Amino acid sequence: MKRFAEKTRRDFLKGCAIGALMAGAAPLAFAEDKVLPPGVNTKSKVVIARDPSLYAASATPDSARVLKLLDQAMQNFAESPDPVTPWKKIVRAGEVVGLKVNTIAGPGLSTHPVLVEAICERLQQAGVKPGNIVVWDRTNHELERAGYMLSDDPNRVRFIGTDAKGVGYDENVLTYGVARTRLSNLLTRTCDCMINLPILKNHEGAGVTLALKNMYGVNNNPDTLHHNNCCPGVADLNMLAPIRNKFRFVIADAMTGCFEGGPGYRPQYAWKYNGIMVASDPVAIDHTAWQIIERKRAERGLKTLADAGTPPKYIAVAADAQHRLGTNDPSRISLVEV
């Protein structure tokens, strides 16, 4: 098997610039923001949009309200008067766009299909063909359990797991730090870019799982990266070129959150946060999620994650000088709640 040498950050930025020139493509505002060293020119913006009536009396969120909430979050992030422009800053019309959902916890605590539906609607309005949208996760089984109907029809939005016939993991073994792994062909070969759609969750090992930890659903051996509170496993995994280069944006499903007992679904530890969180900086949004979970734990009389032995220390490592995947410095995070 071939092993890729990891690029340096400078090589990566140079590669992006050359690639954009060769393609004659317009720069993508959010995609550029995320590769700037944290806090150099601007703060990392995290927007949280919430609607207390999202679920009304139903067990599932109302689709019209979800679309409205998504628009609120995205328009606020992009400071756009219309709901379609923000998407044009994330993706280009001809690209194959991967939506990496999180479905390991089943229907109670997975990325809601209704949110994915809303995202697909806006992506298509921004010029992305339905067949160029790929909704994916580790397995077909988990996708189906979470309420997604599998489809590999090239004329429709595709829903597919890495374990589907003919997909699998890339033969190339990539390494960075403690991560020595193979990534899903859906990321390395099928998709040109990725929008990360995680869930607001506690994680019994990592403390918090949101954007960065959702990438454990991309590689073939996540079990090897769980020791020491998943640190530096999470940060190192996110340094692998296909993840780092193809990541564009985070839209976190925070409609239902979990403050204890994650990443599985434990209804007694779940709560309706009624929110959607968006950011182009995965570290900043993870840091923000951590604070939300800590507040909820305090409200319910539970120990802090550090006192419980599960500090999400990978967040600081992801922001350190070696990784520079974003910022965890609160003074450099612009948190907007709408």
Add this chain to the structure above:
Amino acid sequence: MMTRFHRTTMRFMLMAALCLTSGCRKHTPPSANLFPTSSEVAGWSREPEIRTFAPARLSDYIDGDAEKYLRAGVKSASTADYQYKDKTQVVVDVYTMNSSEGAKSIFDSEPAMDAQTPTLGDASRLYSQSLIFRKGPFLVRMVAYQESPQLLQAMLELGHAIETKLPG
């Protein structure tokens, strides 16, 4: 030219060979006997598939949660999907640990919050959408994805049915 008799005989032999080399030769895993079938508990129906995970593959099922179970000495985890009255989806997991201490350590690690504690197994907790109990080296977890007025009682009935199937 093959006669009808020959064709039938060959079909039979082919089916027998397939049967021997695939599913029919497999033993039913012991954990399958721990999950009541559709006819056993009123209102409950079970999907036929029971998935069983060895320690080395447990993270495929429960991701990072597996670490805790591995530390506590898990031998296997089995899971089956149920439905209550064709509308409430419920997942039942049975973790088989090396010892009762292992099951107890997992049970005790989870905050009780506002649980009820019905008489079930060695210890139990009942919530509006879930039930967890331990008995000897077994830890049983039941999670419902919807709420319903009869669910508490129904989960208890299924829980008791599982309890009677646990050895020891």
